[in-house]
Amino acid sequence: MDAISFGTDGWRATLDTFTAPRVRMVGQAVARHLTEEDLDGPVGVCYDARESSRGFAEEIARVLCVNGFDVVMPERDRPTPLLSWNIVDRDLAGGLMITASHNPPEYNGVKFIPSDGAPALPEITEAIEANLAEPDPLPEAEWGAVREVDFVSGHAEHALELVGADPDLSVAYDAIHGSGRGVTDALLERTGAEVERLRCEEDPTFGGGSPEPTRENLAELIERVTDGDAELGVANDGDADRIAVVTPERGLLNANLLYAVLYDYLLERDSGPAVRTVSTTFLVDRIAEAHGQEAIEVPVGFKWVADAMVAADALIGGEESGGFSMRGHVPEKDGVLTALLAAAAHDAESLDDRVDRLLSEHGEIHQSRVSVDCPDEEKVHTLDALAEAIPDSVAGEPVEDVNTADGFKLLLESGAWLLVRPSGTEPKLRVYAEAESEGRVEALLDSGRELVREAR
Structure with a gap:
């Protein structure tokens, strides 16, 4: 269970960690969550083009079925947004997408999409994580069935x-x-x-x-x-x-x-x-x-x-x-x-x-970003240290305000800004900058790297 964690957009890992037994536990957790929420309609299961994705989708579909849910699946890999659309259009209880998005083939992942077709908010993913368990089948007479449907038209x-x-x-x-x-x-x-x-x-x-x-x-x-x-x-x-x-x-x-x-x-x-x-x-x-x-x-x-x-x-x-x-x-x-x-x-x-x-x-506007390596266990410490050392100026320009909605966004006098925030999917901190010229953006990014270095 400790290996399963829903981050910014679901749980994603390399295939040595993303295994069939753990995927089945996610299926069981979703089944329990839907039951607790009194949602008993069919569930959509979709998957991307990775070699392992269809198999993982079938594993999760079986777990849902033995928990009493009918499942609808496409005939082949289909885009995530088509699952979201079909959840709403077909009035499904929710959906599970097997995908690692843009990651290389040695990764896979899973995310839960609620009945409104929107990404799951933290209270939902936390409830799913709390329900992680081995499959717990109902009597066979109560099992659901899998049906292939058209996700595209x-x-x-x-x-x-x-x-x-x-x-x-x-x-x-x-x-x-x-x-x-x-x-x-x-x-x-x-x-x-x-x-x-x-x-x-x-x-x-x-x-x-x-x-x-x-x-x-x-x-x-x-x-x-x-x-x-x-x-x-x-x-x-x-x-x-x-x-x-x-x-x-x-x-x-x-x-x-x-x-x-x-x-x-x-x-x-x-x-x-x-x-x-x-x-x-x-x-x-x-x-x-x-x-x-x-x-x-x-x-x-x-x-x-x-x-x-x-x-x-x-x-x-x-x-x-x-x-x-x-x-x-x-x-x-x-x-x-x-x-x-x-x-x-x-x-x-x-x-x-x-x-x-x-x-x-x-007005002219330019933006760029860089990533700075930072192990997940060091992110909180680094951001806490940064909070204690917000500078009065960045790259020679006064800081007018600080936005802490997600990391630290330093708003500068000219309208430019510098943002440092943790990646939700990788062991990195992201540093973003926006300004009126590419040269100014690079200067701000250099300052951002230095701020992170000093905080670590």
Whole structure:
């Protein structure tokens, strides 16, 4: 049991730790939690493209069944957001997703999604952790059954209706061999877009790397857009809940700028606040203010974005790591839906032109981040030490305020900021900075590294 811990987005570990007996314990814990909450409807079980994922999904489905729950599963690996959508659309009691997202093939993971389709909040994951136990079958006559169902069609119809646009584009799509293959590309194609597919073949090793849509991992996609015929490039991570977008002039578009252009596009058709994490750009705030709207800041983790989106009836919610959702959809990040939304925004006004216009209207803005190694057992000590030594100035600029919603965010006189927070998935501290120039960002990041070094 001690090896099982639900962090920022479920429990994730290497396969020497993420084992069938422990997965069965998670299944039993979820069954007990649902029973305690008087939820007796079917449960969705979905899985990503890793070699081990289908087997783990079947293990968890069996445990749910012997606890009296019927289970619905897709016929093959499918994206996490499709599970979230089907939980709501099919009125399921909840769902379990077997995925390690962007991690390499030697990892796997599991996360529980409640009946509202949103990421589970801490009170739910803590209740599940408290219920971890060996499977405890009911009498066989009370067992549930497993049924395979279509996880794709309903989500696709909803996405097309919600976005309400038919972008006439040539799009290059890179699945990185993940679960977006045959889903995101097919959705774009249904709008009439001409889609060129990259790494859309099944490969549980992800080509020998990680299904992470970083600049280094998307070299071919970037070339197809910047030097080829594609007008737009789209990539998903391994379970397709996040997105990366490539434009002809900028190559890989910074996810902060992607958030800005998506919000700007949606504001042309509707109104409402935006929810962003503490690590996401203030450019969103400037756009919101210009339209008489509010930007709501929450800690890192899409569960907090989702919670605030529902409370505020937000038009959009997102984070700097490329996870977005919008009003009218389930409150969970969805890289499939966002691909369609990005294509629609680009068709209305090229994303490069839109970024240029927004920066001209609201001011130049740059952001970057670095990671500093820090064992999990040292994170609390380091952050406590940092709390006792908040500087009066950073990189020669006075600190005006300190935001402690998630780590320490030092707000500077010019509107720039520096953030130090613990990673929820790795033994690292994250250091983020935003300022008016790339040089200023680098200076702030250097100061952030030094602050962490001194605190340790």
